[in-house]
Amino acid sequence: MTSLILSTTTRFLLPLLLMFSIFLLLRGHNEPGGGFVGGLLAAAAFALHAIAYSVGATRRLLIIDPRALIGAGLLIAVASGAAPLAAGLPFMTGQWWSPEVPALGKLQIGTPLLFDTGVYLVVLGVTLTIILSLAEE
């Protein structure tokens, strides 16, 4: 079942949805959003692609196996928690840097954002693993 309208729309929607999911991830600390909902949105975007084209096409687009995303996400989350250990602080103590970036102003970057990125990747990987495996059968 291929629909020209759906596949053409998807071509424009997918990058938009993915950008929006990253936007949600980044703004999450201050505005509604976060890694969990961002990961779900990204997964939905890829699911849309799989429906519009085929699971094989989505896997080719992804390049990385979604299962690897789960592992990577968990590693990032644990690493963000372990980072403060190097400074002699307890596990998962938030660490913040405020670099001055031209055109963007003063940024707030911290280990919680890294942790949220891990959540994003795990959620994306888990959802895609399940959806793609089911769709492949």
Place this chain on the structure above:
Amino acid sequence: MLPAVLSGFAAALVASWLHRLERETAGWIIALLPAGLFLYFSGFIEIIAAGDTVAVSYAWVPTMGINLSFYADGLSLLFVLLISGIGTLVLIYSGGYLKGHPQLGRFYSFILIFMASMLGLVLADNAITLFVFWELTSLSSYLLIGFDHKREGARFAALQALLVTALGGLALLAGLLLLGQAGGSLELSVLLSRGELVRAHPLYTPILFLILAGAFTKSAQFPFHFWLPNAMEAPTPVSAYLHSATMVKAGVYLLARLHPILGGTDIWMYVVTGVGAATMLVGACLALRQTDLKRILAYSTVSALGILTLFLGLGTPAAIKAAVVFLLGHALYKGALFLVAGAVDHETGARDVDRLGGLRQAMPITAAAGGLAALSMAGLPPLFGFIGKEMLYEAAYGSLGAALPLTSAVVLASMIFVAVAGMTGFGPFTGKKTSTPKHPHEAVMSLWLGPMLLGLSGLLLGLLPASVGNSLLSPAIEAVSGQAGDLELTLWHGLNPTIALSAVTLAGGAGIYAGREALRRAASRLQMTSWWGPARWYSLLLDGLNVLARGQTRLLQSGYLRYYLLIIIATALGLAGPKLASLGGPPGLVSWQEVRFYEWSLAALILLAALVAIRSRSRLGAVAALGVVGYGVALVYVLFGAPDLAMTQFMVETLTVILFVLVFYHLPRFARLSSGLVRARDALVAVTAGALITTIILFSSNVQFHPKISGYFAEHSLPLAHGRNIVNVILVDFRGLDTLGEITVLAVAAVGVYALLKLRLREEKSK
């Protein structure tokens, strides 16, 4: 000290690789590690003989008083030297004994892990550290007993040893934690000076019994002795090392270590002495019934462990001295006898004492080593075993109140020891030469070096007892008794009652040895222990546990999602319902006028969609309707100011619909299979569950349990966590650890789903 303790674990990692590189000499090379440790710890002798101790401590969970702390005093040092010294010989021996075995590299790793765990156990200062190493020795013992894992007997024995000792280990953990509470510290070195406090504590009796349960299971005390003879399924070097010289003495070590804290009370004396005496006699009598070299030695080890427990229970200065001296003597001769038995088995292919004889010409060096060890075990001068036995007699004789029964029991056990020494150290080498499965010849050097050195050290220490008496044994005795005392070890005690007892022992032992076959026949006719003995209780309990587990699994794990849901909902109802009912009716609702018209319509929409989902005759329709319910709930979140929740709900609903649609593809056509009665039951469950949740919500909106929490988060979110979105800050910062756990669960779930789907695919393909 920490690198020395942990070096064994590091070496275990490379041992297998080293064995692949150097097949012939790997055993000798690996033995350098315990040899080095022996030398390193020998350097402590002087410090400790001078009355000092060596301690190191690393913070582990300092807030809970748990530290990775080690502490060497006389008692620890005696054990450490035994562990590393005998470990060296056993590693060399293993290289010869298991030569050509494809898994020899793995064997080296296991033995090294065990050695390191044992070192950690006897050096541990913190009770939790001690427990961790204690369990590690149980685990490595499991791996070593089951080393020949293709034989069912080995697997059974390994599991039995693990279950018995691990069960005791759990009791020990509980006991140590209570001890820490009673004494106000988990550091044993601190607790040593707080014995009065602990003994007067109301929890003293439970503490004592829990710790004794750990010590008795580990040291194979009656009625837990049955696992030790079965553990003889392990390769002989393991039997020599773990199951006679070191690991089974861990329980004895614990008793000795805690004696200044827990000992000296009536209950300690009666229980420990009683169990020790029973073990001593049961082990000795059962030893006579066996014909297998290793099983004879195993039962006599049980008996020796009973002797040690018995004398630690007595707790008099003379008894503690005797126990420590006997411990050293026993480790030397029993280790040697096991290694000799292994060498005989290796060279002849037989282990049955009735089929072995006259090997002294073929194996002269092994015979000499066996003879030395047997003489020491029989307690003949001038060997070290003689001194130990004399001291046992002296202590038993001098014990007030029960001198006569105690002395006669110890004499009886010693007589049987003489007979066992004859059966295992002399019998195979003397008499007429018998035919054996393999043509016997002298074992290679790695096989006779260990028993020979152990046998010779028994002789040397017997001739020069003062060499270890003051430097090594005296500090150990002080550590056990908790007070300074002098130890004078001499071979010749003069003409006194103990010499007469020794003579009686030898004569009686010789008599038992001569009549051993008649005794064995008589004993085998009394086959009572096989059906009421503790081993039978073990198998009954294990079978019962399996039946119970299978029954409750059948009951609860039906494999049908609907029943799981039913059980979960019914349980929630059963637990929460009565409590809610006891609180009285739900509090009054907010006034109906405040509900706006669009809220009414949203509620109506959700209800309508739910009805459609139930009544729909098409799956797609039902799922779409469920999606409407979910979106409706998400809209409620939007209306009541929870945008994060609403967004997530929208995404989850969307993906759920996609998942359902994907699953439908594999399902058979929709059909109504359940009867009207079942549907009524399901409706009842669903409605009560809904009512329960509604009531809980109504209650919770009226009750303010902890008004501080949300206020705290709102106040500290920005200054502490640099975020204005409280929900997200809670998720990734304040409660980040929860989130880490949740995403881990997610990952595991995904792996499970993936495995289920792919396995089914593969099965279909193979069909």
